[in-house]
Amino acid sequence: MSLRHLPLHDGWTLVADGPVPVELPAEGVPATVPGCVHTDLLAAGLIDDPYVDDNETRLGWIGRTDWTYRTAFDWSEDGHTSTDLCFDGLDTVATVLLNGTGIGSTANQHRSHRFPVRPLLREGTNTLDVRFTAPYTYAEALRERLGDRPGAYAEPYAFIRKTACNFGWDWGPTLVTSGIWRPVALESWSGHRIAAVKVLGDLDEAGVPRLDVTLDVERDGLAAVSGSVEVLGACLVFVASQDEDRLSFTLSVPDAEVWWPHSHGEQPLYDVTVHLGEDTWRGRTGFRGVTLEREAFRISVNGEPVFVRGVNWIPDDCFPARLTRQRLSDRLDQALAANANLIRVWGGGLYESDDFYELCDEKGLLVWQDFPFACAAYPEEQPLYDEVTAEVRENLVRLAPHPSLVLWCGNNENLEGHADWGWQERLDGRTWGYGYYHELLPALCAETDPTRPYWPGSPYSGSPELPPQDPTRGTVHLWDVWNRVDYRHYADTAHRFVAEFGFQGPPAYATLRRAVSGTLTPDAPLLAHHQKAEDGDAKLLRGLGDHLPRPGDFDDWHWLTQLNQARAVAFGIRHFRSHTPYCTGAIVWQLNDCWPVVSWAAVDGDGRRKPLWYALRRVYADRLMAVRDGSLHLVNDASGPWEGTLRLTRRSLDGTVLAEEATAVTTAARGITRVPLPASVAAPGDGTREVLVAELDGVRTVEFYEEDTRLALPPAEYDVTVTQGDGTGAGYRVAVTARTLLRELALFPDRLDAAAEVDDMLVTLLPGESAVFHVTGAVLEDPEALGGAPVLRCVNDVVGR
Incomplete structure (x- = not known):
């Protein structure tokens, strides 16, 4: 008889175990499982x-x-000998009661729990209660017992195995959740069952795909049982004797094609089936080899170095049960379309859902996975140590099949915090996480997942004896820019690998308009609530520096701070990539937001692309031009050579060619060429009135010799034509022809309809040139409004008024 799986997602109610400031129904609030208290109260109209x-x-x-979450379910004798109550995720501190009898307790959001319950089940109606202790109650009590630890925020997130950013961050709200956040079910079985399957798709020393499978067996009897492992026509048959609870197998799969990141090749994936008697496990994997050169922090896949064009990922919603596979796919598609090839799952969040990693496998997006430790000294005492051990073992096995996952990282910024943030004196000898990052985690990774490199934390220079932020080795996080200095300081140093850097900008206008009521002004109190960074609003304005003028009203503030965010990050990436291959990668902070907020994200909390996203798409393209130190750097991260005639022109702002040079160039695949700028174009006659244009094989860059605030930009003059996209009302074509130079033309159709999107922005046009923008997603009452401010903007609007 095969295993019986009975989901328990219906009929739940939620009650408060104590007084609350809202009036709850006596019979309880209808609850959704999976879900959480916040979303249930919101759905009931109570908050x-x-x-x-x-x-x-x-x-x-x-x-x-x-x-307390409570439900009732019907059960009848099913002929099996064992039945387990299985929770894929409880958030976080819970006691579970079946028919009034306690069956177990939990204190870790990051792991699943399985309780044997068959003796407690009744014919007919059964009751199930899950009683959640307040996260603050648990964490603060443990903090009191173990002694406080320093951290970035005065919240007790280091004392509970739960998503740290639930307790607030410099981009996120403080919304501390409880609930049954992943599925729950009854599972019945007899004799034996598959307790766990670990699948590792790797390459052997000869480069032939190899599948390593470890099978854990749970039994309630002593009989031997036969089984099999199958992949791509290869089949291994085995017998598990009565005393074997763990079996390991290796299959050579020579007919399999190797898996590559999208920027290097294809992503073949193969079904894996494991049978054990009548129980079956099905999964999917790909085959690739991963190595890490530690000093250079160079990631190679299948022996081929990958320059990392990465984005940092935070939880996409404060309430993760709301995340659908489609929403995750949309967000990852935005990373893909921005030419990113790696997602770093940041350590203040969680191990993401199976959907997330499956989608990364399919799309060819590499995954760097932080273990969930961030920005605090984490105690190593019990019960936390055993909880960490259990969660890590489980997630190493759960995520093992995914070829996209290429790196395990111990933590986010905790090594730097201990070294540089004054923690040591405050700790006074108490534990802070060293034993996790340098002992427990590497040991578990080596034992359970030896196919992937482990890195103790980021930033980290490869040894506990070295300063964590050594630019010559390992990873660095660059936060002087944004916090203290101008973004031109990115160019002060050549770094090996930049795992975090970024600059803030506000979300899309439609996102702000939905989330903030009343009049929108830069200093509106409700808007300020959606700015969580310390001194964030002042840093936005200081960050304009001499690049852009001070805004005069909200519309200018919104446009200029968004533009400055895009420019700052693009400047950094051009610098980092110009140092290829010494620099091996960059991961911008951050791709996404969890709510509507002024932040470092390229895609805002409502999923709208900010100007930064369009800038990322350009500077993360396979082929990039970057002007630095009197040379033009041709960066070619494509699989074929980049060759042709490089044309360099120095022009006046009215388009007149003042000097012109042409030279044949070739840049090898995955290579870089540095072309010294000829004297005729390297220096302007009058930097306030001239521009450098470089063109090669369809790629163009326009470089100004001075900052915008010193440019003699003319008032913008252009012609705009707006037409229906295809005659059916589906989209608009906005054609702009420049009569003067137009500096970074941008279109914001969400100001007319929140559903409208544009395909491009930040386009600089020389006099006489044209650009076409395509607007989709909405039918507009006044399409002609696409052709004027505040929808259509350029730097000329605000410079030289």
Whole structure:
């Protein structure tokens, strides 16, 4: 008889175990499982949307309240000998009762739990209660017992195995959740079952695909059982004797094609089936080899170095049960379309869902996975140590099949915190996580997943004896830019690998308009609530430096700070890539947001692309031109050579050619060529009135000799034609022809309709040139409004007024 799986997602209610500031129905609040308290209260109309205005500030009581989820289900004798109650995820501190009898407790959001319950089941109706202790109650009590530890925020997230950014971050709200956040089911079985399957798709020393399988067996009897492992026509048959609870197999799969990141090749994936008696496990994997050169921090896949064009990923919603596979796919497609090839799952979040990693496998996006430790000293005492061990073992096995996952990283910024943030004196000898990052985690990775490199943390220079932020080795995080200095300082140093850097900008206008009521002004109090960074609004304005003028109104503030964000990050990436191959990668902070907020994200909390996203698409393209130190750097991260005639022209702002040079160039695949700028174009006659244009094989860059605030930009003059895209109302074609030079033309159709999107922006046109923008997603009442401010903008609008 095969295993019986009975989901338990229906009929749940939620009750508060204590007084609360809202009136709850006596019979309980209808609850959705998977879900959480916040989303259940929101669905019942008992709280306001925490993402709107400052509603968040009135919801802190939820994370300080004990809650009970309760349901009833029917059960009848099914002929099996064992039945387990299986929770894929409980958030976080819970006691589980079946028919009034306690069957177990949990204290870790990052792992699953399985409780044997058959003796407690009744014919007919059964009751199931999950009682959640308030996260603050648990974490603060453990902090009191173990002694406080330093961290970036005065919150107890280091004392509970739970998503750290639930407790607030410099881009996120404080919304401390409880709930059954992943599926729950009853599973019945007899004799034996597949307890776990670890699948590792690797290459052997000869480069032939190889599948390593480890099978864990749970039994309630002593009989031997036969089984098999199958992949791509290869089949291995085995017998598990009565005393074998773990079996390991290796299959050579010579007919399999290797898996590559999207920037290097294709992503073949293969079904893997494991049978054990009548129980079956099905999964999917790909075959590739991964290595890490530690000093250079160079990641190679299948022996081929990969220059990392990465984006940092935070949880895409504060309430992750709301994330559908389609939403994750859309967000990862935005990373892909921005030419990113790696996603770093940041350590203040969680191990993402199976959907996330499956989609990365399919799309060819590499995954760097932080273990969930971030920006704090983490105690190593019990019960935390054993909880960490259990969660890590489970997730190493769960994520092992995914070829996209290429790196395990111990933590985010905790090694730097201990070395450079004054923690040592405050710790006074107490544990802080060293034993996790340098002992426990590497040991578990070596034992369970030897196919992937492990790195103790980021930033990290490869040894505990070295400063964590050594630019000549390992990874660095660059936050002087944004916090203290101008973005031109990115160019002060050549770094090996930049794992975090970024600059803030506001979300799309439609996103702000949805999330902030009242008049939008740069200093509106409700807008300020959606800026979580310390001194963030002042840093936005200081960051304009001498690059752009001070804004005069909200529309200019929104446009200029978004543009400055895009420019700052693009400047950094051009510098990093110009140092290829000494620099081996960059991971911008950050791809996404979890709510509507002024932040470092390229895609805002409502999924809208900010100007930064369009800039990323250009500077993360396979082929890039970067002007640095009197040379033009031709960066070719494509699989074929980049060759042709390089044309360099120095022009006046009215388009007149003042000097012109042409030379034949060839840049090898995955290579770089440095072309010294000829004297005729290297220096202008008048930098305020001239521009350098470089063109090669369809790629163009326009470089100004001075900052915008010193340019003699003419008032913008152009012609605009707006037409229907295809005659059916599906989209608009906005054609702009420049009569003067237009500096970084941008179109913001979401100001007319929140659903509208544009395919490009930040386009510089010389006099006489044209660009066509395509607007989709909405039918506009006044399409002609696409041709004027504040929808259509360029730098000329605000310079030289």
